[in-house]
Amino acid sequence: MSTLTRPSSISSETPREIRRQELHSGDRLDRATFHALYQRTPETFKAELVGGVVYVASPVSLRHCDPHAVLIAWLVNYQARTVGTRVADNGTVFLTPDRDEVQPDGMLFIRPESGGQGRYEQEYLAGGPEFVIEIATSSAAIDLHDKRDAYERAGVREYVALSTKEPELFWHENRDGRLVRLATPSDGVFRSNVFPGLWLNAAAAIANDAKGLLDTLGLGLADSAHAAFVAELARRRV
Template structure:
């Protein structure tokens, strides 16, 4: 999600039902105010601070579409997982975010998330963010919030400079993975979810999906699908 921080307010807002960049709020207050905003309004609460979304750039929207296609194709071949985009996630007491893309295991298949009213609550297994002007937020404040919420894998694609960051949870903390020699990251949480780094950076959707198809054909994916089915409770 593209964001800009204009100013920091040290008090809760006194402007009635409104949200502004820099407001310091707890999640219940933010959520109540956010639900009263127009559908076109986008904001997140990260570490207790409100960030209102900036206009979305062409580079950001194109990269998000490629990430979305990657995850949707994986979901299509993996019963028991979902890949929503720009959906509200209630992370914790001071965090309510809308990841560009995410992938999670459904609760009835042993997933970690739960449902709170019409929203997801908790840390998704995997989150993807595209960072243009928001690189500092996605790689620092938001990274910390996702880490605290228990997210297992966190991907950030920056567009200036063009670079992919893949973080994996180790002993409760994110560690950035080194780029493999073959240029392909392979998810440790979702077997078969392979990502061609050069292709995602250059927005080569065909190459991204071709690499994913090789991952889906790997025997590890078939084993994961069987494992998910064995966990199914309904």
């Protein structure tokens, strides 16, 4: 998501005492109360609930928009060749029942009817999507700390964060319930273990090189493991 403002202070109000129709960074709310208040805000207003604390997004710069667009294109191209998967751009996720409601910059998930770990609740995804991308301002951003922990709690299986201030790509894999950062492979290409064929050229991602990203993805989509995965998704479909 766009840069989130860390709370300067924490509100002591409990959800039952909140009567206003506004959200502020630092509010402590349960997810149901947050969602009810968030539904009353303008479309242009963005906020997330992470660990029971509200974070309101700041304006979005081109430094954020450029890699966001390129990585969404990368995901959409994978989805187009992988029936049974779905991409969402900045969509609301009921990540955990009580503490976390977020809007990842990008996510790729296996559709519930194809055996995915999430489920549809109203018009939203509930539970951790298999694969999440966030564009972070820096390595100190919430995306690489509290928000990463929220994704870990929800069982997200792979998490990619791209830091734009000091350009760096962080690829995390869920191992025994913990999101562990992986070292960049010797050839510079991360290969998803959850979505066979989803190959990410780290240097191209950092450089906002859409052609480089899609060329590498094309190699992944041509790999026999991708064809086997597509066939497996078809068998699972209900």
